[in-house]
Amino acid sequence: MASPSHDSSRLDNTLAVIRTLRDRGPVARVDLGTLNGISSATVTSISAELLHQGLITELPPDTPRPNGRGRPKTLIQLAPEAACVICIKLSINELQLVVGDYAGQMQHSEHHAIDTLALTADELIALLEEKIAEVRSTALASHRRLVGICLAVQGVVSSHSGTLIWSPALRFRNAPLSALLAERFDCPVLLENDANCIASVLAAQPAYAGYPNLVVIMLGYGIGMSVLIDGVPFLGANGSAAEFGHSKYQPGGALCACGKRGCIEAYTSDYALYRAASDVIELPAGDSAHPSEPQMQALTQLALQGHPEAVRIFAEAGRALGYGMANLLALFNPDLVLITGSGVRGFTAMHDAMQDAISEALVTELIGPTRIASCPWDRDMTCLGGIAITLQATDPQLLMGST
Incomplete structure (x- = not known):
């Protein structure tokens, strides 16, 4: 007969305890049981095994309560080393x-x-x-x-x-x-x-935990996307699904880094924005095929300040993004679409054209209650x-x- 350590239910409960400790940091045993729907006896047994294996440690007990009633909780945490x-x-x-x-x-x-x-x-x-x-x-x-x-x-x-x-x-x-x-x-x-x-990082954040059908669009040098259906990433037959940036906006249009023409990325990515602007605007010197963050910041500021050509270029980018998102809404009907990445710096300049394109492309019923929001790119996740x-x-x- 299999030992308890190798029982699938036991393993599932142990993994749940580990995930909770990783997500929340130090937690008391009694709270681990409540959070995961596991009995106190099971949590005590699991924590004893994890302590023996050196995978968790106990923190010193809390300071006793002022009224002297009740036993202080002992917190456990994963052992980082x-x-x-x-x-x-x-x-x-x-x-x-x-x-x-x-x-x-x-x-x-x-x-x-x-x-x-x-x-x-x-x-x-x-x-x-x-x-x-x-x-x-x-x-x-x-x-x-x-x-x-x-x-x-x-x-x-x-x-x-x-x-x-x-x-x-x-x-x-x-x-x-x-x-x-x-x-x-x-x-x-x-x-x-x-x-x-x-x-995976965004889906674990409390602000987005209530959206099991989540789409994350990455704006930056390229355009990426991840689709979570019931919290599980949709990968496709060979793992290459959700290539939003290489779906088409304008057949035969602008050249994409993939070698094809008319991709959404060929209008909305950093290199596409900078390429379009370099023909009509005096821009900082640098590699126009691989624009730097200072180059993109300078271009974005022009658009936000109302420079006519910059405004036009970002509006076209927003339109391409909007038509792509309209297809996304019609096909997947997600709860939430989050737009992030370093390119989110220019999302304000794209926003109105994006919304207009979605409205042009879809009847209201297909847009539905899907929430569309941007997420600041204050750290690389x-x-x-x-x-x-x-x-x-x-x-x-x-x-x-x-x-």
């Missing part, structure tokens, strides 16, 4: 590596300027192996084990097969990355689209999402390995 994960964000000309501890907090971050478009697939693998090995060595000095790695990529990926299908940051396509790195580092390697990583996804994916194996 119990394990770590590494998340690598690959974007145009940049590689970011982050270490996340077992509690899901970022402990180390480093950036490397890389000419990503000059790399071959073999060179990328060699570079990743080198940088991950360096970061792993540092991480294992303060964490007991490395349980997983996440590669978050700007572009189209198959998370099922671990294959990078296409990215604007690279000149090659269809590269199997996960299996090679997993063999090298002897741990699971997840390959994720950057928008899915960001959506990609690596935080990658850390959370990797920890959740590897928690069961860690529990089994610790018994």
Whole structure:
């Protein structure tokens, strides 16, 4: 007969306790039971096992209550040093590596300027192996084990097969990355689209917890999207679903970074906005194909200040975004559409044209009660999402390995 530790119900309850501690921080045992619908006896037994495995620690008891009544609660928390994960964000000309501890907090971050478009697939693998090995060595000095790695990529990926299908940051396509790195580092390697990583962070926030059918649109150098249906990411047959930026706005229109014409991205992305503006507006010097944040800030300010050409360009971008969103509303009828990413800096300049396009494209009944909102981009959530996804994916194996 299977031992209690390997019983599926027991495992589910243990994972629920771990997720709650990761989301909320220190929690009393009695509150863990209430939050997860688990009996006090079960929580006590689970916490005893986790303490024995070194996966949680107890905090000192609270100060006794002034009236002297009742016993103080003892809080438990995940032991940050119990394990770590590494998340690598690959974007145009940049590689970011982050270490996340077992509690899901970022402990180390480093950036490397890389000419990503000059790399071959073999060179990328060699570079990743080198940088991950360096970061792993540092991480294992303060964490007991490395349980997983996440590669978050700007572009189209198959998370099922671990294959990078296409990215604007690279000149090659269809590269199997996960299996090679997993063999090298002897741990699971997840390959994720950057928008899915960001959506996982937003979906966990209390402000958005009541929206099970959630769409997150990422504005930035490219245009990304993640669709959550009943809280579960919709990935499609090979993991490359929800490529909103490469759906069509104007067949035969402006050239997209994917090589095709008329994509929404070819009108709404940073490079598209800057390309359109550079023909008619004097702009700061720099790489017009890969505009920097200062370049985009300068262009956005022109639009917000009423510069006629800038206003026109952002309005066209908003119109493309609106027609794309109209299709999204008709097909998925989500509870909430969140627009975020670094490109949200220009959302105000796009907003009215976007709303007009939605109204032109759809009857009111198809627009329905869907809420459309923007979310400030005050921090890059990609690596935080990658850390959370990797920890959740590897928690069961860690529990089994610790018994």
